[in-house]
Amino acid sequence: xxxxxxxxxxxxxxxxxxxxxxxxxxxxxxxxxxxxxxxxxxxxxxxxxxxxxxxxxxxxxxxxxxxxxxxxxxxxxxxxxxxxxxxxxxxxxxxxxxxxxxxxxxxxxxxxxxxxxxxxxxxxxxxxxxxxxxxxxxxxxxxxxxxxxxxxxxxxxxxxxxxxxxxxxxxxxxxxxxxxxxxxxxxxxxxxxxxxxxxxxxxxxxxxxxxxxxxxxxxxxxxxxxxxxxxxxxxxxxxxxxxxxxxxxxxxxxxxxxxxxxxxxxxxxxxxxxxxxxxxxxxxxxxxxxxxxxxxxxxxxxxxxxxxxxxxxxxxxxxxxxxxxxxxxxxxxxxxxxxxxxx
Amino acid sequence: xxxxxxxxxxxxxxxxxxxxxxxxxxxxxxxxxxxxxxxxxxxxxxxxxxxxxxxxxxxxxxxxxxxxxxxxxxxxxxxxxxxxxxxxxxxxxxxxxxxxxxxxxxxxxxxxxxxxxxxxxxxxxxxxxxxxxxxxxxxxxxxxxxxxxxxxxxxxxxxxxxxxxxxxxxxxxxxxxxxxxxxxxxxxxxxxxxxxxxxxxxxxxxxxxxxxxxxxxxxxxxxxxxxxxxxxxxxxxxxxxxxxxxxxxxxxxxxxxxxxxxxxxxxxxxxxxxxxxxxxxxxxxxxxxxxxxxxxxxxxxxxxxxxxxxxxxxxxxxxxxxxxxxxxxxxxxxxxxxxxxxx
DNA sequence: TTGAAAGCGCTACCAT
DNA sequence: ATGGTAGCGCTTTCAA
Numbered sequence: 001x002x003x004x005x006x007x008x009x010x011x012x013x014x015x016x017x018x019x020x021x022x023x024x025x026x027x028x029x030x031x032x033x034x035x036x037x038x039x040x041x042x043x044x045x046x047x048x049x050x051x052x053x054x055x056x057x058x059x060x061x062x063x064x065x066x067x068x069x070x071x072x073x074x075x076x077x078x079x080x081x082x083x084x085x086x087x088x089x090x091x092x093x094x095x096x097x098x099x100x101x102x103x104x105x106x107x108x109x110x111x112x113x114x115x116x117x118x119x120x121x122x123x124x125x126x127x128x129x130x131x132x133x134x135x136x137x138x139x140x141x142x143x144x145x146x147x148x149x150x151x152x153x154x155x156x157x158x159x160x161x162x163x164x165x166x167x168x169x170x171x172x173x174x175x176x177x178x179x180x181x182x183x184x185x186x187x188x189x190x191x192x193x194x195x196x197x198x199x200x201x202x203x204x205x206x207x208x209x210x211x212x213x214x215x216x217x218x219x220x221x222x223x224x225x226x227x228x229x230x231x232x233x234x235x236x237x238x239x240x241x242x243x244x245x246x247x248x249x250x251x252x253x254x255x256x257x258x259x260x261x262x263x264x265x266x267x268x269x270x271x272x273x274x275x276x277x278x279x280x281x282x283x284x285x286x287x288x289x290x291x292x293x294x295x296x297x298x299x300x301x302x303x304x305x306x307x308x309x310x311x312x313x314x315x316x317x318x319x320x321x322x323x324x325x326x327x328x329x330x331x332x333x334x335x336x337x338x339x340x341x342x343x
Numbered sequence: 344x345x346x347x348x349x350x351x352x353x354x355x356x357x358x359x360x361x362x363x364x365x366x367x368x369x370x371x372x373x374x375x376x377x378x379x380x381x382x383x384x385x386x387x388x389x390x391x392x393x394x395x396x397x398x399x400x401x402x403x404x405x406x407x408x409x410x411x412x413x414x415x416x417x418x419x420x421x422x423x424x425x426x427x428x429x430x431x432x433x434x435x436x437x438x439x440x441x442x443x444x445x446x447x448x449x450x451x452x453x454x455x456x457x458x459x460x461x462x463x464x465x466x467x468x469x470x471x472x473x474x475x476x477x478x479x480x481x482x483x484x485x486x487x488x489x490x491x492x493x494x495x496x497x498x499x500x501x502x503x504x505x506x507x508x509x510x511x512x513x514x515x516x517x518x519x520x521x522x523x524x525x526x527x528x529x530x531x532x533x534x535x536x537x538x539x540x541x542x543x544x545x546x547x548x549x550x551x552x553x554x555x556x557x558x559x560x561x562x563x564x565x566x567x568x569x570x571x572x573x574x575x576x577x578x579x580x581x582x583x584x585x586x587x588x589x590x591x592x593x594x595x596x597x598x599x600x601x602x603x604x605x606x607x608x609x610x611x612x613x614x615x616x617x618x619x620x621x622x623x624x625x626x627x628x629x630x631x632x633x634x635x636x637x638x639x640x641x642x643x644x645x646x647x648x649x650x651x652x653x654x655x656x657x658x659x660x661x662x663x664x665x666x667x668x669x670x671x672x673x674x675x676x677x678x679x680x681x682x683x684x685x686x
Numbered sequence: 687t688t689g690a691a692a693g694c695g696c697t698a699c700c701a702t
Numbered sequence: 703a704t705g706g707t708a709g710c711g712c713t714t715t716c717a718a
Contacts, residue, residue: 054462080418098441099430100439287631
């Protein structure tokens with residue numbers, strides 16, 4: 001059972017290869033191929049289970065109907081859900097997604113982008129490491145269609161879909177302050193990423209706005225790789241503050257999770273002794289005791305917008321740059337002292 | 344900045360196309376191309392940033408260095424983690440992964456497999472819907488390299504990597520019984536999948552083995568799409584049993600999550616009034632109050648083994664069938680009455 | 687209405 | 703040590 005090609009069909013039916021190609025691409029009528037011939041071709045093609053070779057097609061047409069997706073880590077729920085959405089949207093338009101995880105490594109991201117270009121993807125969606133400015137600039141220069149998501153390069157004018165991180169955190173700070181917190185800490189990771197910088201900025205600005213004390217000892221920036229090990233010393237520090245915290249905002253869901261583990265270990269009582277909010281949700285946060293208040297990222301919109309923008313670029317070769325900043329949602333739960341039910 | 348081809352290099356350097364190809368593929372020495380020529384080619388190729396066209400290469404060689412991965416849903420943590428692992432392993436051997444989610448639809452799975460074959464993937468890794476027997480058989484007949492993971496067709500002799508579901512549940516039942524439960528319920532989904540059937544079988548057999556009552560009213564089989572809505576009536580039923588339950592085993596992590604929500608709503612006290620275990624873990628299960636005892640699936644091993652088996656097939660064209668059944672782990676936590684700490 | 691020929695970019699084979 | 707030629711499977715002219 002070897003592969004059958006257009007040639008096999010043509011030979012069998014004693015007609016020419018182009019005719020077969022035309023018919024199989026639904027252009028038979030347009031080219032006025034006789035109904036009879038069309039029928040025979042289609043019937044026989046089905047019979048021997050003809051399938052076109054995407055390589056040959058791609059080589060000829062210069063398009064692959066694939067879009068490349070590069071994200072930091074597919075096993076991170078946030079990116080997995082975005083990926084799913086992108087895949088679904090892309091499928092609607094007959095595009096296949098090739099994805100790979102960069103693992104936050106510039107070298108790997110660079111290599112992945114190269115390899116996807118080699119594979120002739122028609123466009124790229126990238127949640128960049130933000131350490132790859134040069135290559136992104138070069139993509140832009142060669143006019144290759146791509147959209148950045150979640151992370152962007154402020155100094156490079158590209159299409160992107162990002163989230164209003166600053167306002168997201170602002171919502172958290174305001175809510176926590178309204179819930180009665182008077183000294184709010186902020187646990188984040190080293191602000192290499194624009195998104196993280198924005199969250200920090202949002203924290204600082206809003207703390208001032210609501211008139212709470214802004215102190216550097218209330219802010220912790222952990223290493224992305226080793227945050228779990230560091231969490232213990234974070235709370236060592238927090239627990240010895242002269243002005244003790246009564247609320248903490250975690251800048252990512254995994255920090256929140258690690259923080260929860262640590263607080264559980266220390267027997268810190270939520271929300272009585274400490275209120276908390278997580279930026280970015282995590283399933284099961286609603287199940288915890290108390291349930292965790294979260295800032296909700298617009299995952300579906302990120303995926304949908306990215307595909308939308310990219311496909312438009314592919315179709316129209318339009319060079320207009322589109323930059324979308326999406327707003328976060330906010331789900332108040334018990335970890336700030338509320339007794340609000342439902343998720 | 345348009346694409347450069349081997350031809351461009353050849354013309355510029357006034358040498359032949361094949362020579363350039365040879366050198367760029369590192370076969371210069373083997374073919375005794377002069378060092379000088381080699382240098383010039385390599386230098387110029389780098390200068391103009393030559394990148395080979397994977398389509399042309401694939402068309403010619405009949406190989407794509409891609410492997411296709413089909414899973415039910417990339418946003419399910421279980422599959423996302425497997426996907427990540429597969430990608431990582433594949434990358435080590437210079438294979439790119441194309442993935443798609445079948446959404447448990449036979450039609451979609453069929454279409455995805457077809458489309459991946461069109462794209463000339465060298466091999467497939469499939470977590471099948473198990474409704475696609477015909478196509479799987481046809482893959483086998485045409486001797487196309489593929490490995491099933493997580494779900495297999497018992498009636499079809501294929502390579503696969505699955506988990507010992509029966510023993511996994513057996514561990515749960517034994518543990519729960521040892522922890523003092525005397526009437527254990529089982530909440531599962533409709534057993535269309537072999538894996539789910541096995542879990543049910545494991546439950547039934549082990550319940551008998553440990554001498555507890557086996558009653559059909561202790562077993563619930565929910566619909567995969569609507570299990571959340573059904574969970575409430577499950578507990579309506581459970582709460583009116585003449586012989587009330589003191590333990591429940593959930594056959595999947597999402598059932599466990601839904602079950603937890605329902606028990607929380609009803610104020611059922613874990614583990615005092617009810618012990619519970621989840622088959623398949625879920626991050627944050629260790630954070631809940633009480634923390635949830637889980638049967639742990641060997642995610643990394645599934646991914647590694649699948650890639651391993653597939654790549655071996657690709658290399659050696661060996662037709663020997665490899666079927667791996669991996670063992671689950673077990674993490675006792677507080678939801679069975681233990682006070683064991685750490686995850 | 688259909689067919690012949692060319693070519694996408696690459697590599698394998700056979701010459702020289 | 704290097705080059706010519708052919709062909710992978712398909713689509714796109716252009717010609718008949």
